[in-house]
Amino acid sequence: KSTVDILGINFLSTTNHEFIEQLKKDSLHHQNRFVVTANPEIVLAARKDKEYQKTIKQADYVIADGIGIIIGGSILKTPLPERVTGYDTLISLLNFANKYSKKIFLVGAKPEVISQVQVNIKNDFPNIKIVGAYDGYFKDDHHITSAIASSQPDFVFAALGFPKQEYFIAKNKNLAPAIWMGVGGSFDVLAG
Ligand code: UDP
Numbered sequence: 675k676s677t678v679d680i681l682g683i684n685f686l687s688t689t690n691h692e693f694i695e696q697l698k699k700d701s702l703h704h705q706n707r708f709v710v711t712a713n714p715e716i717v718l719a720a721r722k723d724k725e726y727q728k729t730i731k732q733a734d735y736v737i738a739d740g741i742g743i744i745i746g747g748s749i750l751k752t753p754l755p756e757r758v759t760g761y762d763t764l765i766s767l768l769n770f771a772n773k774y775s776k777k778i779f780l781v782g783a784k785p786e787v788i789s790q791v792q793v794n795i796k797n798d799f800p801n802i803k804i805v806g807a808y809d810g811y812f813k814d815d816h817h818i819t820s821a822i823a824s825s826q827p828d829f830v831f832a833a834l835g836f837p838k839q840e841y842f843i844a845k846n847k848n849l850a851p852a853i854w855m856g857v858g859g860s861f862d863v864l865a866g
Pocket residue numbers: 782783784809810811833834835836838858859860861862
């Protein structure tokens with residue numbers, strides 16, 4: 675895979691289309707993948723916090739979710755093809771999951787938001803199997819991680835904000851061979 679270093683983070687050099695094709699292929703082959711959708715705030719946070727930087731370095735794909743990253747790449751003479759947002763990627767993956775009746779696991783956002791997200795996904799993507807849905811305000815994640823281990827989802831979408839979602843994924847990604855992606859505030863948008 676081809677990457678570009680912008681301020682210490684290796685971004686995947688990809689278009690939206692290529693990236694979705696890659697994730698579909700990975701999913702159909704039951705690969706385990708950790709996806710970070712990084713905006714400038716995440717890049718700066720990783721520069722300040724070595725533990726967070728180490729966590730992001732464990733990702734299989736870091737995508738440029740923010741025009742600031744694209745502009746930064748051009749200024750540093752290491753341009754990236756285009757912005758690839760977490761939200762658009764999530765929607766494309768939900769379409770794919772619907773087509774292949776895949777299992778998804780949702781964790782994050784407020785209780786009322788996660789309930790509405792489930793309703794909206796059931797309406798718009800009727801073939802998707804939602805095998806777990808938990809709000810993101812837990813003290814202890816054992817009930818969530820044991821549910822992931824027993825349900826073996828194809829996709830785990832974590833909308834816990836950064837850095838919480840990346841720490842959650844890095845700690846738990848070996849529980850199931852899935853596409854694990856931090857999706858920030860996307861559940862709030864999906865619920866709207
Ligand atoms: N969130 C959560 N648990 C937390 C903190 C945040 O589930 O402990 C959720 C929040 O409800 C929102 C999402 O994480 O749905 C993104 O939060 P925010 O907009 O603060 O983060 P960002 O999009 O900047 O990563």
